[in-house]
Amino acid sequence: xxxxxxxxxxxxxxxxxxxxxxxxxxxxxxxxxxxxxxxxxxxxxxxxxxxxxxxxxxxxxxxxxxxxxxxxxxxxxxxxxxxxxxxxxxxxxxxxxxxxxxxxxxxxxxxxxxxxxxxxxxxxxxxxxxxxxxxxxxxxxxxxxxxxxxxxxxxxxxxxxxxxxxxxxxxxxxxxxxxxxxxxxxxxxxxxxxxxxxxxxxxxxxxxxxxxxxxxxxxxxxxxxxxxxxxxxxxxxxxxxxxxxxxxxxxxxxxx
Amino acid sequence: xxxxxxxxxxxxxxxxxxxxxxxxxxxxxxxxxxxxxxxxxxxxxxxxxxxxxxxxxxxxxxxxxxxxxxxxxxxxxxxxxxxxxxxxxxxxxxxxxxxxxxxxxxxxxxxxxxxxxxxxxxxxxxxxxxxxxxxxxxxxxxxxxxxxxxxxxxxxxxxxxxxxxxxxxxxxxxxxxxxxxxxxxxxxxxxxxxxxxxxxxxxxxxxxxxxxxxxxxxxxxxxxxxxxxxxxxxxxxxxxxxxxxxxxxxxxxxxxxxxxxxxxxxxxxxxxxxxxxxxxxxxxxxx
Numbered sequence: 001x002x003x004x005x006x007x008x009x010x011x012x013x014x015x016x017x018x019x020x021x022x023x024x025x026x027x028x029x030x031x032x033x034x035x036x037x038x039x040x041x042x043x044x045x046x047x048x049x050x051x052x053x054x055x056x057x058x059x060x061x062x063x064x065x066x067x068x069x070x071x072x073x074x075x076x077x078x079x080x081x082x083x084x085x086x087x088x089x090x091x092x093x094x095x096x097x098x099x100x101x102x103x104x105x106x107x108x109x110x111x112x113x114x115x116x117x118x119x120x121x122x123x124x125x126x127x128x129x130x131x132x133x134x135x136x137x138x139x140x141x142x143x144x145x146x147x148x149x150x151x152x153x154x155x156x157x158x159x160x161x162x163x164x165x166x167x168x169x170x171x172x173x174x175x176x177x178x179x180x181x182x183x184x185x186x187x188x189x190x191x192x193x194x195x196x197x198x199x200x201x202x203x204x205x206x207x208x209x210x211x212x213x214x215x216x217x218x219x220x221x222x223x224x225x226x227x228x229x230x231x232x233x234x235x236x237x238x239x240x241x242x243x244x245x246x247x248x249x250x251x252x253x254x255x256x
Numbered sequence: 257x258x259x260x261x262x263x264x265x266x267x268x269x270x271x272x273x274x275x276x277x278x279x280x281x282x283x284x285x286x287x288x289x290x291x292x293x294x295x296x297x298x299x300x301x302x303x304x305x306x307x308x309x310x311x312x313x314x315x316x317x318x319x320x321x322x323x324x325x326x327x328x329x330x331x332x333x334x335x336x337x338x339x340x341x342x343x344x345x346x347x348x349x350x351x352x353x354x355x356x357x358x359x360x361x362x363x364x365x366x367x368x369x370x371x372x373x374x375x376x377x378x379x380x381x382x383x384x385x386x387x388x389x390x391x392x393x394x395x396x397x398x399x400x401x402x403x404x405x406x407x408x409x410x411x412x413x414x415x416x417x418x419x420x421x422x423x424x425x426x427x428x429x430x431x432x433x434x435x436x437x438x439x440x441x442x443x444x445x446x447x448x449x450x451x452x453x454x455x456x457x458x459x460x461x462x463x464x465x466x467x468x469x470x471x472x473x474x475x476x477x478x479x480x481x482x483x484x485x486x487x488x489x490x491x492x493x494x495x496x497x498x499x500x501x502x503x504x505x506x507x508x509x510x511x512x513x514x515x516x517x518x519x520x521x522x523x524x525x526x527x528x529x530x531x532x533x534x535x536x537x538x539x540x541x542x543x
Contacts, residue, residue: 078400082400101387104408105412105415107411107415108415111411112404112405112408115404115405115408115411116404117404120407120479120480121480121481122411122414122480123481143415144415144416
């Protein structure tokens with residue numbers, strides 16, 4: 001089986017400081033990979049480098065494109081990469097304000113990716129927007145409201161709908177539940193888990209919340225100081241941590 | 257007159273502007289940056305159009321200046337006088353007689369010919385500006401032909417108003433490639449952008465020149481189920497009776513009285529001279 005995404009020796013430094021270094025892994029179709037670690041451990045740098053938002057210093061990011069099989073997205077031309085990032089890829093930002101157009105209605109936000117890949121029928125665009133709002137539990141009568149009028153949790157769900165509307169195969173998520181209260185978090189996680197299973201998505205989720213990866217991720221990578229210190233199946237890593245830092249991380253979770 | 261170089265600008269500046277115009281003609285719809293000069297008028301009064309006109313004029317030219325369709329409003333009169341003084345050229349109010357026409361917000365009703373130049377004054381040349389404020393990003397979007405965002409604006413229109421409510425500065429795609437702002441002309445004029453005349457657009461403050469060569473394909477953006485419609489007020493001109501010209505609505509008293517008149521004053525006047533009459537025309541014997 002060919003991996004959907006194959007990452008080889010990614011390194012990104014900020015001057016003399018290491019952002020992330022020597023990261024390699026394979027992600028297979030339908031698999032969800034969690035990346036955990038404390039603040040400043042290089043999680044977001046890694047995610048941005050993979051998604052093409054940052055140019056890594058060295059390494060390869062091979063993606064299984066529909067047309068030509070495995071290709072290095074770092075050496076792709078910019079139009080190809082941007083095309084990929086609005087069709088087969090999706091990026092969910094921690095802050096929905098970064099991922100949404102705040103001055104455009106919810107329907108317009110969801111429809112933007114469709115129009116970007118050539119949809120030119122208003123009725124059809126409207127219909128898929130309504131459908132997707134329903135799937136992320138936003139009432140259909142809010143379709144013409146702007147995201148400003150939405151609560152934080154709704155904004156985050158809208159951002160997810162906007163990203164998934166073109167049926168991507170790989171979703172990058174940067175702390176998707178950050179800044180939400182626990183009950184809203186729980187519903188969002190439930191929703192995400194359902195969508196990921198239903199659509200057969202592959203996802204890379206960066207978070208510092210171990211509960212999130214326990215629920216969503218099949219596999220886990222633990223990062224510290226820009227390097228991967230431990231990786232394996234989620235339950236295995238969380239229940240039987242081997243590396244001292246992972247042990248510290250797992251034991252730091254507050255129990256209610 | 258001898259105090260000014262012909263048409264105000266110095267020859268090197270005109271040469272620089274002509275190079276930008278040539279590049280614009282070679283890449284229809286592409287916004288060419290140019291080193292816009294300070295002109296003796298405020299930004300927003302047509303500094304871009306005046307510079308393009310100055311670079312196009314030759315002593316044999318006959319200039320017409322339009323402001324919102326009219327020949328006799330402040331902007332039109334002062335620009336016409338400006339070139340009378342600095343270039344010593346002939347001016348006219350008749351569309352058919354002009355060789356260079358500088359316009360603000362309208363395209364003349366009378367079809368243009370292939371020996372005419374139409375120069376537009378443009379306030380904001382970037383059609384994507386209100387959706388994407390970053391210049392670096394809009395340039396990239398033009399370069400990569402990523403125009404989905406333009407349709408988001410039209411989508412918002414339909415979602416909010418039930419139809420495409422954008423009625424002026426309606427975005428067009430030129431020769432199947434660049435999306436272009438046709439300057440704030442009413443969308444009624446959009447079909448006239450496919451013309452025999454060469455059309456040049458100058459934005460002075462934003463320092464951009466772009467062009468539509470003669471007989472270039474210009475398509476107004478729309479949705480399959482909400483096609484583009486060139487709209488006008490549903491009336492005939494009250495002075496000349498024209499039914500297919502763009503109309504201004506004029507309030508004539510404080511009791512709700514109003515009249516509709518052609519916005520193109522030259523078109524209206526020449527029709528009246530031919531004997532056409534509208535609803536509110538003075539009677540033949542009344543005068």
